Amino acid sequence: MIELTGLTKRYGEKVAVDHLTFTVRPGIVTGFLGPNGAGKSTTMRMLLGLDNPTAGDVRIDGKRYAELKDPLKYIGALLDAKAMHGGRSAYNHLLCLAQSNGIPRRRVSEVLETVGLTAVAKKRAKGFSLGMGQRLGIAGALLGDPEILMFDEPVNGLDPEGIHWIRNLMKSLAGQGRTVFVSSHLMSEMALTADHLVVIGQGRLLADTSMADFIRENSRSYVRLRSPQQERLRDVMHEAGITAVSRGDGALEVDGATSEQLGELAARHQLVLHELSPQRASLEEAFMQLTAESVEYHAHTDGAGPQVPGAGWGVGAQQKKGV
């Protein structure tokens, strides 16, 4: 369990993290989402006691980080992949971390096995690819078998197989009842792994909600239609109380009706359809919309987020504001 209370970090005039209050709970994967520069890494550094907060407080299982005895046994973190001495072997890198926290030597071999680096354990980290560095960083996080795990952008630089591996790893860690806190700037990645979502923009909390609620509230589903008899189709839909918006490419978009209803409606009136397809606006768009407006919106602690515009809103239809 990680608890943040009014956590704030100022660098001179610039506010990097602005009164963040939220809780990261055990047993689920919590995604920490925000565009680059939103304050995710700064927040994570404060969490580990590396940076001093200007105001506010972070507690790990109710304790300050500095109060933890052998902290790697409580919380394991992957900050950046290259946070290691390139001239040191993977084994020795992990060994010096293990020794500083009284973790037995055999655990080093175990985590190397877990991340699949046993074959290069004696090789110097200098020659590692970004993906291998990432795996070594993850091995470091797992070293103390901690109940809390924190990963800063773990999929960066990984190949598809590696990405798949880390997704499963995070899910299985949460499945074991551990607290998993993972940052990303990719909504699509979070949609696949996270159960809970904390969104920040410009250091402020924008959403603190379950993934299911976020999807329900933010992903607009609509039906796309094309017909050579577009005018008649519009009239028919209008009579049925359905509004359609025409797109630039000659297609119509309809909110609030299923493709089944629309297909049957067209059939009843013997209208020809060239396209009838259910669509779903991507979560990525919803996320961009949410964070782009973080300047104008105050923190939404209720998790509702700003209203998503109706049928007129879609790909390229709206300029991002405030960025």
Added chain:
Amino acid sequence: MAVAQVLTSEWTKIKSVQSTVWTLGLAAVVTIGLGMLISVLSKNEFENMDAQDRLAFDPTFVSFAGTSLGQLAMIVFGVLVVSNEYSTGMIRMSLAAVPQRGAFLFGKIAVATALALAVAMVTSFTSFFLGQAMLGDLRADIGDPGVLRAVIGGGLYMTLIALFSMGVATMLRSPMLALGILMPIFFLLAPILGNVSATEKVGQYLPDQAGSKIMQVVPPLDDDAPYGPWGGLLIMVAWVVVAVAGGYALLKKRDA
């Protein structure tokens, strides 16, 4: 318990990078090698010296002549031990593992200093005995008054140089910056200040000028230092304390 963990961890760190072997190895080889060379040359030169110079001839100090160059490798050792953490980003992992910053820093410094002391003492005694062998009948004996003090002092001097560098590197973090400031201090500042009598008084309080007094057995002709061998070493220790305390104060309060 916790202290023992930090010491074990730092020992693993220091022995698992090649720069340790290179810098300490170079410090020993250069100090001993150059000391032997200067000893040979001094022996040949001795016959051309006038009576006064012969009287002030200090065979012990001559065999430590390589220290002036060998200490530079010691500086690099001290700087790299600390600043490697920063230049690689390892510092974040290290401080996440050991959040008590005092324990981290003093654990690291203790291990590095103990290693430097061991190498420096071996270097100092080897320099002395090999240097004396080169000097032939001009040689000093380890049992002569003040000689053992000078030889042990030579080891302490080299160790304190490394320790001073660790303190400065902790303050500055960047290896380039630390070396860029330390090298001129030990290479250029003393000769420049020593050239003018007004600044010479200030120059003799520099860490290397004061500290190297411990290696002298026969005072030089123009000796006007207001301190003795141990007093000089104490001045150097004061410099070291200031550098390490400054490093600790900064590490304690700033973001990693």
